[in-house]
Amino acid sequence: MVVIVAAVVVAACASAQADTGSVAYQGDAAHDGWQQDGSVALPAPRAWADTFNGPPTYPLIVNGVAYVVAGPTSGSDVALFALNASTGATIWEHTLTSSTGLTYDAGRVFTVDGGGLLTALDAGSGAIDWSVALPGQTDFTAPPTAAGGIVYVGGAGFGGTLYAVNEATGALVW
Numbered sequence: 001m002v003v004i005v006a007a008v009v010v011a012a013c014a015s016a017q018a019d020t021g022s023v024a025y026q027g028d029a030a031h032d033g034w035q036q037d038g039s040v041a042l043p044a045p046r047a048w049a050d051t052f053n054g055p056p057t058y059p060l061i062v063n064g065v066a067y068v069v070a071g072p073t074s075g076s077d078v079a080l081f082a083l084n085a086s087t088g089a090t091i092w093e094h095t096l097t098s099s100t101g102l103t104y105d106a107g108r109v110f111t112v113d114g115g116g117l118l119t120a121l122d123a124g125s126g127a128i129d130w131s132v133a134l135p136g137q138t139d140f141t142a143p144p145t146a147a148g149g150i151v152y153v154g155g156a157g158f159g160g161t162l163y164a165v166n167e168a169t170g171a172l173v174w
Contacts, residue, residue: 048088054078060102060109061085062123067109069099080111082126092126101143103151105167110151116140118153118165130170137161 052070060067066085071078078099082091098113108129112118116134121127134140137155145152150173151165164173 047086050083050088052079052081057099057101060104062104065091065123067102067104067123069096069102069111080109080121080126082109082123094121094126094128100141103144103146105146105151106149108146108167110144110146110167112140112144112153114140116153116155118144118151118163118170120151120167120170132165132170132172134161134163134165134172 052068054071056068056070058068064085066083067080068083069078069080077095077097080094080096080099080102082093083089084091096111096113096119097115097117099111100114101111103110104123107123108120109123110118110120112134116137117131118134119131120129122129134153134155136158137160138157140153140155142154146167149167151167153163153165155161155163165171166173
């Protein structure tokens with residue numbers, strides 16, 4: 001029985017790492033930022049630049065759109081921007097109280113704030129699809145990860161909790 005379970009877990013991990021569409025923190029399932037592309041020549045010329053009201057987060061780039069959170073480091077709201085990756089033009093902007101980072105899956109951008117409010121936004125329009133307050137923890141500092149219809153979020157404060165949330169509805173799976 002243990003061998004079968006281990007084989008299923010290993011197969012699931014292998015298929016997750018083979019998924020080149022994973023766009024979580026550091027861009028791949030290993031979270032190491034490695035991208036193999038022999039056509040990239042450095043130094044790369046600057047295509048455009050933007051100025052934000054505060055430091056920007058690590059960008060999430062999907063389907064020609066760069067999603068980035070920027071704003072003051074404390075005491076005020078931040079904004080989630082969707083920018084045309086080719087031109088830098090703002091496609092949409094949405095105000096957030098805070099953000100630990102971003103992830104994307106199936107046409108939605110997901111963000112969680114420091115208090116555990118997980119929000120799903122339509123990647124094309126920036127409209128909020130749903131928001132849910134994750135129960136039982138008080139400190140959320142890691143970016144969410146989304147794959148296969150589930151958003152995974154880690155919370156701390158009273159021990160630690162890993163949450164699985166349905167991407168389409170915001171319902172807590174476990």
